Amino acid sequence: MIRFVLSLFLLTLLMTSQATVAVAQKPSEDELNKLKEQVSAMRRKLDEIRTEWADDRQKHGRSYYIGEQQVWTDYADLSVHIKAAEWIIRHNDFDKKSTYQQTMTALQDADTLLRELQSRKSRNYNAGSQICGYVSKVDHSVQPYALSLPSNFDPSRSSRMPLYVVLHGRGGRNEVGFIAQHREKKPGEKQTWIQIDVFGRIDNAYRWAGETDVFEAIADVSRRFAIDDRHITLWGFSMGGAGAWHLGMHHPSQWASVGAGAGFVDFYNYQKKTEQLPDYQHKPLRIYDTINYGLNLANVHFVTYGGDQDSQLKTSLLMQEQAEKHDVPLELIIGKDIGHKFTPEAEAEFQQFLGRNNRQGLPKYPGPKQIRFVTYTPKYNQCFWCTIEELDEMYEETTVESKYDESSGLLSLETKNCRLLSISRDIADEISIDDEPPLPLRDAADGLLPSVYFEKLDAGWEVFNYDESRAYQELGSGRKRHDLQGPIDDAFMSSFLCVRGTGTPWSDEHQAWTDWTLERFGREFDKWMRGEIRIVNDSEVTLEMMKDSHLILFGDPGSNKLLNGMLEKLPIEWNRQEITVGGKSYPVEKHGLAMIYPNPLNPHKYIVINSGMTTHEPDFKASNSWLFPKLGDIAVLNYSKTDKGYEETTTWADLFNGDWQLNESEE
Structure with missing residues (x-):
C-alpha cells in the first residue's frame, strides 16, 4: 500500500502561497524554491507509483502500450499535472500574475486525485470538466486534454455516446493555464455528448505533432468511454478555426460535422505575400493550405463563421468561393456588427448546425457510394x-x-x-x-x-x-506513400528517436555544427512542442527501436556508425572532405546536409540526417501560418560560427519525386 504523506505539506504550501503571492508576475525566490521542492517531491512519488503499479497487477484505469512501455490512464492523469508545473519552471513561464497560484492548484489537484485513487483504485469521473492525460507515441511525453461529461452522465451506460472535439485559439496557454481554464467547469445546459478540449501542444494550429495530439486525445477518451465514431464533431475558433479547416478538409470522412470560426486557410493571402517562395517551400504549402482542398466539402457537413468587422472573415469568403467553384455545400454565418468573436445569435446557429449533423452522423459502413475527394500528398489520402x-x-x-x-x-x-x-x-x-x-x-x-x-x-x-x-x-514499392512521403518535418509527427554518433568524426567543424543542431532541436521542441526529444547513442540502437521509430541521425559517417552503414543506399556521396548531392559537391567544414529518406533497414520508417524540425523559434513566435516546411526533403546548409551558436543559410534544397529520386534536371 502506498503511504501518501505529502497532503499536509502541500496544503501548508498552498496556504502560504495564497498569503504571500507577489503582485509581480514572477514568483519570489522563496515561492519558487517552495514550488521546486513540491514538484520534486511529487515526481518522486510518481516514480514510486509507477514501480508499484507495474508489480501489483491491478487495474489503474485503462492500460495501453507506447512501444514497450505499459501506460495506465490514471498514471497519465496524475503525471500531466506534475509535468505542467515542471514546464512552468524550466521555461520560466510565469507570464501572468495568477500563474504561480495556478501552478500550486494544479499540484493540489494531483494530490486530490492520488488520494482518490488510493481509496477507489480507479478514477471517478464526474459531470462537468476534469483534466486527463495520455502518453504520446511521438516522444513518450505526457500531454493534457480537458474532458467534459454531461450533467446526466451515467458511468454504467453501455451505449455509445457522441463526441465533440474542441480546438482552442492562439494565446500562449501553457499546460498550467490550460488546466486552470478547464478544471471544474460545469457542463453546458444542453450538453448531451462527451466533449474534449484539445491542448494541441500549445500554439501550432494543430500542425505536425499538434495534429497528432488531436487524434491521440480522441484515442485516449475512446479508451475510457464508449464513443460512437459515427457521431464525432470537430470545431474551433481563430487558431482553432484554422485547425478545424485543416483537420476537417484533410480527414473529411472522420467527422459528422465540422465548424470553423475565423482562422486562416492559406499562407499567401493570410500573410499578404505576393512573391512566390522557392519551389521546395512553395509546393509543400499544399500540405496545409486548406484552400486547395475545397472539393472535400462534398464529403463532410461544414459550417464557417466570421464577424462582419473581422479581417479573418476573408477566410470564410475564400472558402465560400471554393465551394461555389466545385458546386459543393458550405454553410456560411456572418455575425453582425462584431469583430473577432461570436455574436450570441450566430453562435447558437453555428452550434445548431453542428448538433443537427452530429445527430444524423456519418453514413454506415462501408460509406456513401458517391464521393468527390482531392489531395496533394499521400499524407492525406483517405x-x-x-x-x-x-x-x-x-x-x-x-x-x-x-x-x-x-x-x-x-x-x-x-x-x-x-x-x-x-x-x-x-x-x-x-x-x-x-x-x-x-x-x-x-x-x-x-x-x-x-x-x-x-x-x-x-x-x-x-x-x-x-x-x-x-x-x-x-x-511497399520504394515509392512515396502514406507516412513515407516527406518532407523532413513529417518524421516528427510519430515516434522518432535521435541517434547521436559516438565514433571519431571526419570533420571537427562539421561535428560541432551537428552537436549544436541536436541541442537546438531539443531546446526548441521542448519549448514549442512541449516534449523532450529522446536521444540514444548509435551503439545503443536496437532492432526494436528501428522497428518502432524514425531514426534521426546526427554526425557524419565517421562518428555515426548507423549513417556509415546506410551510406551506400542513400542518394548522396560523402567523404572526409565533401558531400556530393544533386551533381554538386560541398566542403564539409562549411556545409551540412539535412535530409529525409526511407530507412534502408526498415521500409516502413524514415531516417533523417542532421535535422530536427525545419521551423524554428522565429516561426513559432511570428504566426502559425509560418509553420510550413522550410527545407523540403533534402538541403545543403552553409553554416558559420557565431557568438550565439551558428548562422545558417540554405545553399540548395529540393524535393524528391514520387520515386524518392531527384529530378534529372537536378542531377
Whole structure:
C-alpha cells in the first residue's frame, strides 16, 4: 500500500502561497524554491507509483502500450499535472500574475486525485470538466486534454455516446493555464455528448505533432468511454478555426460535422505575400493550405463563421468561393456588427448546425457510394472506402470522383494524378477506373483482404492478386506513400528517436555544427512542442527501436556508425572532405546536409540526417501560418560560427519525386 504523506505539506504550501503571492508576475525566490521542492517531491512519488503499479497487477484505469512501455490512464492523469508545473519552471513561464497560484492548484489537484485513487483504485469521473492525460507515441511525453461529461452522465451506460472535439485559439496557454481554464467547469445546459478540449501542444494550429495530439486525445477518451465514431464533431475558433479547416478538409470522412470560426486557410493571402517562395517551400504549402482542398466539402457537413468587422472573415469568403467553384455545400454565418468573436445569435446557429449533423452522423459502413475527394500528398489520402496510396506527381492536384450503378453493382471512378489506389471490397462488386473495362472488386485477391489494390500501368489499370497485395503491404514499392512521403518535418509527427554518433568524426567543424543542431532541436521542441526529444547513442540502437521509430541521425559517417552503414543506399556521396548531392559537391567544414529518406533497414520508417524540425523559434513566435516546411526533403546548409551558436543559410534544397529520386534536371 502506498503511504501518501505529502497532503499536509502541500496544503501548508498552498496556504502560504495564497498569503504571500507577489503582485509581480514572477514568483519570489522563496515561492519558487517552495514550488521546486513540491514538484520534486511529487515526481518522486510518481516514480514510486509507477514501480508499484507495474508489480501489483491491478487495474489503474485503462492500460495501453507506447512501444514497450505499459501506460495506465490514471498514471497519465496524475503525471500531466506534475509535468505542467515542471514546464512552468524550466521555461520560466510565469507570464501572468495568477500563474504561480495556478501552478500550486494544479499540484493540489494531483494530490486530490492520488488520494482518490488510493481509496477507489480507479478514477471517478464526474459531470462537468476534469483534466486527463495520455502518453504520446511521438516522444513518450505526457500531454493534457480537458474532458467534459454531461450533467446526466451515467458511468454504467453501455451505449455509445457522441463526441465533440474542441480546438482552442492562439494565446500562449501553457499546460498550467490550460488546466486552470478547464478544471471544474460545469457542463453546458444542453450538453448531451462527451466533449474534449484539445491542448494541441500549445500554439501550432494543430500542425505536425499538434495534429497528432488531436487524434491521440480522441484515442485516449475512446479508451475510457464508449464513443460512437459515427457521431464525432470537430470545431474551433481563430487558431482553432484554422485547425478545424485543416483537420476537417484533410480527414473529411472522420467527422459528422465540422465548424470553423475565423482562422486562416492559406499562407499567401493570410500573410499578404505576393512573391512566390522557392519551389521546395512553395509546393509543400499544399500540405496545409486548406484552400486547395475545397472539393472535400462534398464529403463532410461544414459550417464557417466570421464577424462582419473581422479581417479573418476573408477566410470564410475564400472558402465560400471554393465551394461555389466545385458546386459543393458550405454553410456560411456572418455575425453582425462584431469583430473577432461570436455574436450570441450566430453562435447558437453555428452550434445548431453542428448538433443537427452530429445527430444524423456519418453514413454506415462501408460509406456513401458517391464521393468527390482531392489531395496533394499521400499524407492525406483517405475518404471513406477509397485510399490514394501513391501519386503520379507529388504536390499536384489528385482527385477521385465516383458514381455507382445500382442495377449492375458497378462502381465507376474518375481519377486524376493517381498512381495506386486501394478500395474497400465491400463497396461494390466490380469497379471501372477512368472508363476502362470493369475489374473485379468484391472477389479480387481471392476475397481475403479488406481492401483491393489497383495500379495504373502503361497499358491501363490492373488489380493486384493476393500475393502482390501482401508484398506491397509488407515492403511497399520504394515509392512515396502514406507516412513515407516527406518532407523532413513529417518524421516528427510519430515516434522518432535521435541517434547521436559516438565514433571519431571526419570533420571537427562539421561535428560541432551537428552537436549544436541536436541541442537546438531539443531546446526548441521542448519549448514549442512541449516534449523532450529522446536521444540514444548509435551503439545503443536496437532492432526494436528501428522497428518502432524514425531514426534521426546526427554526425557524419565517421562518428555515426548507423549513417556509415546506410551510406551506400542513400542518394548522396560523402567523404572526409565533401558531400556530393544533386551533381554538386560541398566542403564539409562549411556545409551540412539535412535530409529525409526511407530507412534502408526498415521500409516502413524514415531516417533523417542532421535535422530536427525545419521551423524554428522565429516561426513559432511570428504566426502559425509560418509553420510550413522550410527545407523540403533534402538541403545543403552553409553554416558559420557565431557568438550565439551558428548562422545558417540554405545553399540548395529540393524535393524528391514520387520515386524518392531527384529530378534529372537536378542531377
